[in-house]
Amino acid sequence: MGLEFGHNLGLRRALRGLPLSPLVPGYRHLVSQQQALGLRHIGDALVERGRTLRVLDGVFEEHAGRRWHHIGADRLHRTGLARGEAYRPLLARLEAVQLQDPAALRRILLYQLVELLQAHPQDSEPRTAVSLGVCPTEAAALVRAAVACHRLDGEQRRAAEELEDSWASGKVRRAARLAALLPAEGGGDALLRRRFADIAARVAEADDALDAAREAERSGDARAAEDGFLRAARLASDCPRARLALVRLHRPADDGSAGPGAVLTARHAPEAVAVSLRPSPPAADAAPDRRVVRLTRVPDGPTEIAEIAGDSSAVSWLDRDPPFGRQVRYAAFPLRDGRIDGPPVVSHVLLVAPDVSALRSTTGPGRIDAAWAEPSEALGVRVELEGPDGPVDGIGVRTGALTATGLGVGTYALRVHCRYRSPDGTVIESAGTDHRITVNPWPTPVHRLDATVAQGAVRFSWSGGQGADVRLVCWPDGPPEPGAELTHAPERPWPAPLPWKAVADGLAPPPGSITRVSALSVLGPHAVAGPGLLVECPPAVAGARVERADGGRARITFDWPAATGQVAATVEQDGVSFVHRVTRSTYVREGLYVDVTPSAFCVTLSAAPRTTDAALVPPPGGGTRVPADISVSYRIVPGARRALRRGPSLLRVTLSCPGDVPAALPEFVLVARAGSGRAPIRPRTHTDGTTLLRLDGGALRAGRPVELPVPPGLRPPYALRGFLLGDGAAGIRLDEPSPTTLVVR
Numbered sequence: 001m002g003l004e005f006g007h008n009l010g011l012r013r014a015l016r017g018l019p020l021s022p023l024v025p026g027y028r029h030l031v032s033q034q035q036a037l038g039l040r041h042i043g044d045a046l047v048e049r050g051r052t053l054r055v056l057d058g059v060f061e062e063h064a065g066r067r068w069h070h071i072g073a074d075r076l077h078r079t080g081l082a083r084g085e086a087y088r089p090l091l092a093r094l095e096a097v098q099l100q101d102p103a104a105l106r107r108i109l110l111y112q113l114v115e116l117l118q119a120h121p122q123d124s125e126p127r128t129a130v131s132l133g134v135c136p137t138e139a140a141a142l143v144r145a146a147v148a149c150h151r152l153d154g155e156q157r158r159a160a161e162e163l164e165d166s167w168a169s170g171k172v173r174r175a176a177r178l179a180a181l182l183p184a185e186g187g188g189d190a191l192l193r194r195r196f197a198d199i200a201a202r203v204a205e206a207d208d209a210l211d212a213a214r215e216a217e218r219s220g221d222a223r224a225a226e227d228g229f230l231r232a233a234r235l236a237s238d239c240p241r242a243r244l245a246l247v248r249l250h251r252p253a254d255d256g257s258a259g260p261g262a263v264l265t266a267r268h269a270p271e272a273v274a275v276s277l278r279p280s281p282p283a284a285d286a287a288p289d290r291r292v293v294r295l296t297r298v299p300d301g302p303t304e305i306a307e308i309a310g311d312s313s314a315v316s317w318l319d320r321d322p323p324f325g326r327q328v329r330y331a332a333f334p335l336r337d338g339r340i341d342g343p344p345v346v347s348h349v350l351l352v353a354p355d356v357s358a359l360r361s362t363t364g365p366g367r368i369d370a371a372w373a374e375p376s377e378a379l380g381v382r383v384e385l386e387g388p389d390g391p392v393d394g395i396g397v398r399t400g401a402l403t404a405t406g407l408g409v410g411t412y413a414l415r416v417h418c419r420y421r422s423p424d425g426t427v428i429e430s431a432g433t434d435h436r437i438t439v440n441p442w443p444t445p446v447h448r449l450d451a452t453v454a455q456g457a458v459r460f461s462w463s464g465g466q467g468a469d470v471r472l473v474c475w476p477d478g479p480p481e482p483g484a485e486l487t488h489a490p491e492r493p494w495p496a497p498l499p500w501k502a503v504a505d506g507l508a509p510p511p512g513s514i515t516r517v518s519a520l521s522v523l524g525p526h527a528v529a530g531p532g533l534l535v536e537c538p539p540a541v542a543g544a545r546v547e548r549a550d551g552g553r554a555r556i557t558f559d560w561p562a563a564t565g566q567v568a569a570t571v572e573q574d575g576v577s578f579v580h581r582v583t584r585s586t587y588v589r590e591g592l593y594v595d596v597t598p599s600a601f602c603v604t605l606s607a608a609p610r611t612t613d614a615a616l617v618p619p620p621g622g623g624t625r626v627p628a629d630i631s632v633s634y635r636i637v638p639g640a641r642r643a644l645r646r647g648p649s650l651l652r653v654t655l656s657c658p659g660d661v662p663a664a665l666p667e668f669v670l671v672a673r674a675g676s677g678r679a680p681i682r683p684r685t686h687t688d689g690t691t692l693l694r695l696d697g698g699a700l701r702a703g704r705p706v707e708l709p710v711p712p713g714l715r716p717p718y719a720l721r722g723f724l725l726g727d728g729a730a731g732i733r734l735d736e737p738s739p740t741t742l743v744v745r
Helices: 027-036 073-083 086-102 104-119 126-131 137-150 152-167 174-181 184-188 188-216 222-235 240-250 584-590
Strands: 060-063 066-072 261-268 272-278 289-296 304-307 316-319 327-336 357-364 366-374 381-388 396-398 399-405 410-421 426-430 435-437 446-454 457-464 469-473 485-487 501-504 505-506 511-524 525-537 541-547 552-561 565-571 576-583 594-597 601-608 625-626 632-637 650-656 665-676 688-693 706-709 718-725 733-735
Touching: 027 086, 027 152, 027 625, 073 086, 086 104, 104 137, 104 525, 126 137, 152 174, 152 188, 174 188, 184 188, 188 222, 188 240, 222 240, 240 289, 240 304, 240 327, 261 327, 272 327, 357 410, 357 435, 366 410, 366 435, 446 511, 446 525, 457 511, 457 525, 541 601, 541 625, 552 565, 552 601, 565 584, 565 594, 576 584, 576 594, 632 665, 632 718, 650 688, 688 706, 718 733
Parallel strands: 632 733
Antiparallel strands: 060 066, 261 272, 272 316, 289 304, 289 327, 357 366, 366 399, 381 410, 396 399, 410 426, 410 435, 446 457, 457 505, 469 511, 485 525, 501 505, 511 525, 541 552, 552 594, 565 576, 565 601, 601 625, 632 650, 650 706, 665 688, 665 718
């Protein structure tokens, strides 16, 4: 019924046996797409899960009613649209394969099914093929054919899958090597056997062209030799003898001239060799495609040839894996349809010994620091440093860097050579990279910074910095470590000197500030960071008011400063000072009271510092001075009784003054106000009544009462009251007796 292999069934070029090779260019890329989707074989992408495939007579998909639909290019296109974005690249690739060769899709599917069956432990069971999605009616025939088919090992399978790529790209020599790994006569695969015949015929034709070209070269016919080698290269683009012969015929002259036309240059690049083509007319956009190869000279051995990856239409390439320590040439062959189509453009010989890259340097006080990147294949470097006085010895060289110290001011020349191992075991060096460095004079650093606080200002002093411009600065982003070497740069300028106001005692910091002051030693474009210290100036306390209260206390009021947790009140009295601290909550709740004596005192308010290790500078502004508690007391002393009558009353005035008596005391005035009834009204002011007595302030002495008789003549009842008048009256407290003792009846 045609269900065994060997029947003449199916489309043109239908199989009579199982394929040993897919014979499809780009097969390994197709497999990587398939594996990325998690598919066992390409049939899983052709049909939905659960449906089966027929493969003996073409590729058919099962449909309802036992109907089978052939899977061709149209079906692949529709399936790609229906399966979604993930499957679309793979199905588009299969569609292109089917359009190019109608039998290729079936070959690929059978090749993959046979590989899976042969790797399965139950390879002779039809159910194994059914589990792979094969129609049960064809499973037994496929399994029997797979068991009888030649089993490929890993190397043979790689050769089978890469054979068509080599043939399609013109790499006939490689295709012949791959074909030699596979079973003779194609192992029953007729199409593979025909490919073997094609390869053998092309190899023989290329060998004949090589023989003719060598004969022409020996006879001196350079034109015929070139034509023969070009024909051999066109037939087998990977033929090393043809390519080497063409390079030999067209390499640059020994005098360095490249002749007319394009010039190929090779130069070192980091970890690579850069190859570039300077084309001659026609312009670069009309230049042919090219293939670049590297030819490596091997002592006492054949020249090695390797292709350089890159766009064939480019004019520059990068050899990322050059043979370090060896001599190489590069050749760019023109291509037509992927085949060599003319003589190459050849570069000069290049010794692959690249220099270090990214060589850079910095300088310090009598010091040079340099760094670079060494190629991975370098054995190391040799460094030369020459200064104004000749070569410099004792350079500290380490991997990728060096440090030279104890240098004088001047210009130095640095040269770094890379060292490589050559094929014969000797050590060779690169040409060397030159770098010029200037060592400039540097400032002497500041070793110590001190601060002295006096009269609301701070005076700074330091040691070190001789011959340099020592600046006091505040770094906005935090100070560098002391001893850090700095070079002026526009992107990171040095901070300006402290903008504090200069006063007689130094510099006055702004109230409420906490500043990290650092010393900076500057000389020209260089500077050295010095030590620093913290300076705090607490905010000023405004609105201070002090008044004496009862009980030997004083009440202090003020406006609480912002961002302050505590306020300290310093009281100075009688040569002694003490500090009373209060928090905001306590101040709002209870106020601020301090114990004082009657003598004069001074109260200074300041916000509590927020730091513990800072130089504390009190804000500008003096304290509030409260004068001594000077009081004048008076009493009315009734006169002595004489028989039935009382003598005249006396006014006793007493001055109480701690410390020295003021030079000018106010005048004391006794005023009487007559009234009717039993409760006369007290005088309210010194003009509210009749003045009975005046006592000049100069007559008062501390602790020595003055007694004056109260003038008679007023008719009782009347009320008496004393007043202080004149300069200083407001600053002296008048101690009055009980009002009942001042009523005369």
